Amino acid sequence: xxxxxxxxxxxxxxxxxxxxxxxxxxxxxxxxxxxxxxxxxxxxxxxxxxxxxxxxxxxxxxxxxxxxxxxxxxxxxxxxxxxxxxxxxxxxxxxxxxxxxxxxxxxxxxxxxxxxxxxxxxxxxxxxxxxxxxxxxxxxxxxxxxxxxxxxxxxxxxxxxxxxxxxxxxxxxxxxxxxxxxxxxxxxxxxxxxxxxxxxxxxxxxxxxxxxxxxxxxxxxxxxxxxxxxxxxxxxxxxxxxxxxxxxxxxxxxxxxxxxxxxxxxxxxxxxxxxxxxxxxxxxxxxxxxxxxxxxxxxxxxxxxxxxxxxxxxxxxxxxxxxxxxxxxxxxxxxxxxxxxxxxxxxxxxxxxxxxxxxxxxxxxxxxxxxxxxxxxxxxxxxxxxxxxxxxxxxxxxxxxxxxxxxxxxxxxxxxxxxxxxxxxxxxxxxxxxxxxxxxxxxxxxxxxxxxxxxxxxxxxxxxxxxxxxxxxxxxxxxxxxxxxxxxxxxxxxxxxxxxxxxxxxxxxxxxxxxxxxxxxxxxxxxxxxxxxxxxxxxxxxxxxxxxxxxxxxxxxxxxxxxxxxxxxxxxxxxxxxxxxxxxxxxxxxxxxxxxxxxxxxxxxxxxxxxxxxxxxxxxxxxxxxxxxxxxxxxxxxxxxxxxxxxxxxxxxxxxxxxxxxxxxxxxxxxxxxxxxxxxxxxxxxxxxxxxxxxxxxxxxxxxxxxxxxxxxxxxxxxxxxxxxxxxxxxxxxxxxxxxxxxxxxxxxxxxxxxxxxxxxxxxxxxxxxxxxxxxxxxxxx
Numbered sequence: 115x116x117x118x119x120x121x122x123x124x125x126x127x128x129x130x131x132x133x134x135x136x137x138x139x140x141x142x143x144x145x146x147x148x149x150x151x152x153x154x155x156x157x158x159x160x161x162x163x164x165x166x167x168x169x170x171x172x173x174x175x176x177x178x179x180x181x182x183x184x185x186x187x188x189x190x191x192x193x194x195x196x197x198x199x200x201x202x203x204x205x206x207x208x209x210x211x212x213x214x215x216x217x218x219x220x221x222x223x224x225x226x227x228x229x230x231x232x233x234x235x236x237x238x239x240x241x242x243x244x245x246x247x248x249x250x251x252x253x254x255x256x257x258x259x260x261x262x263x264x265x266x267x268x269x270x271x272x273x274x275x276x277x278x279x280x281x282x283x284x285x286x287x288x289x290x291x292x293x294x295x296x297x298x299x300x301x302x303x304x305x306x307x308x309x310x311x312x313x314x315x316x317x318x319x320x321x322x323x324x325x326x327x328x329x330x331x332x333x334x335x336x337x338x339x340x341x342x343x344x345x346x347x348x349x350x351x352x353x354x355x356x357x358x359x360x361x362x363x364x365x366x367x368x369x370x371x372x373x374x375x376x377x378x379x380x381x382x383x384x385x386x387x388x389x390x391x392x393x394x395x396x397x398x399x400x401x402x403x404x405x406x407x408x409x410x411x412x413x414x415x416x417x418x419x420x421x422x423x424x425x426x427x428x429x430x431x432x433x434x435x436x437x438x439x440x441x442x443x444x445x446x447x448x449x450x451x452x453x454x455x456x457x458x459x460x461x462x463x464x465x466x467x468x469x470x471x472x473x474x475x476x477x478x479x480x481x482x483x484x485x486x487x488x489x490x491x492x493x494x495x496x497x498x499x500x501x502x503x504x505x506x507x508x509x510x511x512x513x514x515x516x517x518x519x520x521x522x523x524x525x526x527x528x529x530x531x532x533x534x535x536x537x538x539x540x541x542x543x544x545x546x547x548x549x550x551x552x553x554x555x556x557x558x559x560x561x562x563x564x565x566x567x568x569x570x571x572x573x574x575x576x577x578x579x580x581x582x583x584x585x586x587x588x589x590x591x592x593x594x595x596x597x598x599x600x601x602x603x604x605x606x607x608x609x610x611x612x613x614x615x616x617x618x619x620x621x622x623x624x625x626x627x628x629x630x631x632x633x634x635x636x637x638x639x640x641x642x643x644x645x646x647x648x649x650x651x652x653x654x655x656x657x658x659x660x661x662x663x664x665x666x667x668x669x670x671x672x673x674x675x676x677x678x679x680x681x682x683x684x685x686x687x688x689x690x691x692x693x694x695x696x697x698x699x700x701x702x703x704x705x706x707x708x709x710x711x712x713x714x715x716x717x718x719x720x721x722x723x724x725x726x727x728x729x730x731x732x733x734x735x736x737x738x739x740x741x742x743x744x745x746x747x748x749x750x751x752x753x754x755x756x757x758x759x760x761x762x763x764x765x766x767x768x769x770x771x772x773x774x775x776x777x778x779x780x781x782x783x784x785x786x787x788x789x790x791x792x793x794x795x796x797x798x799x800x801x802x803x804x805x806x807x808x809x810x811x812x813x814x815x816x817x818x819x820x821x822x823x824x825x826x827x828x829x830x831x832x833x834x835x836x837x838x839x840x841x842x843x844x845x846x847x848x849x850x851x852x853x854x855x856x857x858x859x860x861x862x863x864x865x866x867x868x869x870x871x872x873x874x875x876x877x878x879x880x881x882x883x884x885x886x887x888x889x890x891x892x893x894x895x896x
Contacts, residue, residue: 260312296703519694542624746776
């Protein structure tokens with residue numbers, strides 16, 4: 115029996131898709147360009163911006179009639195409502211069978227899900243949020259997590275994951291800081307690329323978001339205009355995306371909601387076609403953020419109707435409308451037939467979609483949608499990985515008198531609104547925070563120990579009392595008296611404060627939960643003042659989605675521990691740090707401010723952005739980017755500098771030995787920063803260009819060799835070209851962005867050199883004779 119060329123797996127994908135497109139009607143091609151969101155709420159609070167308004171109307175079509183034309187994507191079969199994962203996987207398989215049977219060509223849809231901090235499905239592992247990934251400085255572990263999440267997605271019949279977020283924090287008041295990896299593009303790029311490699315290695319299409327500039331919105335307001343300059347955009351916003359595409363192999367990009375200098379990302383061909391495809395060589399699919407194409411008409415007002423929005427988005431390079439059909443359905447088909455939209459734009463997008471379906475095996479005759487085996491989304495293996503990442507991400511900010519670890523038989527008053535709440539561990543895109551708030555009678559589906567319970571289990575001989583003191587953001591101070599009484603009776607008070615994740619103002623952190631300043635939410639600052647006033651030593655534990663200003667308590671606290679929504683195993687992880695079972699090794703991926711105002715500010719500042727006599731406002735953070743303490747000590751020995759002079763296309767080595775001089779195992783994070791004293795445009799005073807996390811038993815050492823290439827000094831010049839300039843540079847080895855231990859001065863010689871897409875993006879590190887990219891190296895890894 116002869117099969118059609120498009121069904122023949124022996125033929126090149128291009129030939130198969132060309133044959134298929136030649137057989138399809140306009141309606142069938144357009145159907146490949148949109149998703150359908152079955153079960154999306156059109157009343158009450160949604161999980162996407164303006165969901166109630168945008169999901170109504172055109173989205174309410176007849177399913178049986180719609181799928182006769184085929185279907186591009188299925189939206190969130192698992193992440194819309196609490197359904198048993200095994201049953202949901204079977205339901206998805208049945209839906210795919212129906213889609214394939216209804217259309218002339220038998221092509222199933224691409225099923226996508228959110229996976230920002232784990233598969234956003236009921237009973238799936240809730241991992242730490244991306245800001246915690248950044249705090250770990252451990253891309254090796256993050257890649258393993260990505261692979262596990264990808265395996266779980268594939269086991270359920272999902273093809274595409276809407277993650278990671280590669281936005282670089284520019285203003286910590288923004289609600290989605292918890293979804294980011296940090297305030298440095300090199301850290302965001304290396305950690306994000308690791309996650310992409312993990313997802314893609316499991317066969318999942320990783321979707322980079324939000325492309326591009328979303329985190330630079332004015333005033334830290336969600337969806338506000340972006341007013342970033344050309345060089346900020348080129349040198350801070352874009353590099354993580356470029357790295358994740360070039361080195362991670364991401365096959366999809368999500369266009370951002372925002373507009374930059376008057377041009378919405380979803381209608382910007384310079385961004386989505388000229389840069390992304392022609393300059394960077396991207397060949398995958400560009401998908402719209404939810405309702406993003408409709409927003410061209412409804413919010414941006416650059417389109418008069420849905421057909422015009424479709425034309426603008428298609429011309430810019432948006433291939434797929436998500437989450438459900440609106441502009442790319444009947445309005446687009448009608449506009450093509452009327453001559454308002456060239457059919458070639460539909461063909462271009464459909465070709466990209468079908469090529470990806472071909473890669474995924476969805477055009478093959480032997481395609482089967484049913485799960486290959488049992489579905490278990492919160493296995494013991496997953497939980498162990500979630501625990502390890504949570505432990506690595508906890509940052510000990512301060513411990514001036516050695517109050518931590520806590521004595522095993524001490525009297526502990528645990529106080530605060532986050533101590534006894536399991537949801538204190540989870541970010542906005544975890545299933546319990548994202549979906550279950552709309553289903554209050556449904557159990558969490560996974561075990562999430564609260565910190566109070568975990569601490570009692572960690573220190574069974576301690577006498578632990580508890581009082582909440584206040585709510586997360588409630589103005590009521592009536593609980594202060596009981597909290598103060600518990601603290602006064604104890605040897606030490608553990609104050610557990612922080613955020614409640616939510617959506618669109620329903621929390622203190624998360625999408626649409628932007629804040630005017632960086633004070634602790636509600637009356638929590640007053641509670642902390644009252645606890646400190648007792649004279650009992652106070653350990654402040656923060657469970658948050660962003661950094662908060664702590665200068666008010668500088669020198670008044672016994673210790674400060676920061677955890678960024680550490681996931682379902684976060685309670686035992688933080689309790690382990692408090693008890694000493696876990697030696698803290700996290701490092702700050704964002705600066706912790708001294709004062710709640712004076713924002714936005716990150717450490718990537720040119721000279722005029724630093725403290726000086728010309729302003730009475732000092733933006734210097736209380737705890738800088740890269741900072742974190744340990745229960746052991748390390749020395750950096752035998753530092754050997756590079757050759758003092760190298761060409762503008764050359765490289766050099768900078769090496770040192772790291773030794774654990776304490777009495778317990780621990781991890782050190784060696785950070786390499788670049789300082790450019792004189793350049794043709796202003797440059798950040800310091801910026802990260804390399805790092806290495808090294809785990810060492812007591813007395814052990816490892817030798818690190820950082821291989822610096824001149825490409826790492828490149829930046830965008832006055833003409834918009836990325837260049838390496840000759841001149842003096844300083845390579846600074848530090849334990850944080852302000853704790854510089856050694857400086858090596860070099861000079862680049864030769865002509866100004868333009869660099870492009872083939873430039874080196876990362877600093878390779880050789881550890882004890884083994885060359886690795888940034889990651890974790892432990893004793894015995896040779």
